[in-house]
Amino acid sequence: MARHRDxxxxxxxxxxxxxxxxxRGTATERVVDGVDFTLAHGRSLAVLGPTGAGKSSLGAVLAGTDEPGLAVVGGDARVQGIPVRRPGRAHRTLTYLVGYLGQGAGTRLPARLTVEEVISSPVTSRDRRVNKRALALRVAALLDELKLPLGMTVKYPYELSAGMRQRVALARALMLDPKLLVADDLFANLDVQARAAVVEAIRRRCDGYGMSTLLIGNDRDGIRALGAEVLILRSGHVVACGANVDDVLWTPSAGADRRLIAS
Incomplete structure (x- = not known):
């Protein structure tokens, strides 16, 4: 699908x-407050901060999820030119252009679907008349890229290790070759070899067709490996930013607090 002109x-x-x-829906809390930033095509940005800073809520909204209870109440955000506040008919396009790896995605894979069905779901949920052979080849290519055995396509999530499930969830997020990957705790449960495969897969897409990456989480080594810029939240507010995790400029009112970017 072509990128939007705007x-x-x-x-x-x-x-x-x-x-x-x-x-219970009886009260609301402002979890993100007055956030400003831009993410260029082909670049990576990591959103860091302590638990409860609003990182995951920000990622979920920008990915176009329908997570209950989340609402944009001020300002504006556009993802690939599409407004997230009231996307209307463009919501389907937004979810096509954005691959989303939610927090704990590897632990929430559909238990009754095989690995092949899980990874294929972004395609089959849109068009069940797809060429099955082509789809199987696409799934196999993703498994190979992420250093997963091809024979696991017929397995179920409960038969896999935590690291394997995380990579299956990532393969699902990458299935449609998204223009933007929003990944919450991308490197959860991954060993050294798996982390390297994930970094290489993302870099290949950044260099190949300009995929951008929004990382949610405090994995310093992963952030360095992807050359990501950083944005640090505390209580929903931006308190620091930087060209990389080791070069951060703090706002005068916040004061430098390295605990917020501890690995």
Whole structure:
């Protein structure tokens, strides 16, 4: 699918504010407040901060998820030129252009689907008349790229290790060759070899067709490996930013607090 003509950057956030409703829906909390940043095509940005800083909520909204309780209440954000506040008919296009690896995605794979069915789901959920042979070849290519055995296509998630499940979830997010990957805790449960395969897969897409990556989490080594810029949140506010995880400029009101980017 062609990139939108007005998408001069992958993400543009302007004074973005997000609320999250309580489980009972009786109260709302502002979890992201006045966030501004841009993410260029082919680049990576890591959003860091302590638990409860609003990182995952920000990622979920920018990925176009329908997560209950989340709502944009102020400002604006455009992903590949599509507004996330009221995308309307463009919502389907947004979810096509964005690959989303949610927090704990590897632990929440559909238990009744095989690995092949899980990875294929972004395609089959849109068109069940797809060429099955072509689809199987695409799944096999992703498994090979992420250093997973081809014979696991017929297995179920409960038969896999935690690291394998994480890579299956990533393969699903990459199935449609997204223009933007939003990955929450990308390197969870991955050993050294698996981490290297994941980094190489992302770099290949960044260099090959300009995929951008929004990383959520505090994995310093992963952030360095992907050459990501950083944005640090605390209580929903941006308190620091930098060209990399080792070169961070803190806002005067926040004061430098290295604990917020501890690995």
């Amino acid at each position: 998408a001069d950057v992958a993400i543009r956030c302007s004074d973005l504010s997000i609320t999250r409703a309580s489980a």
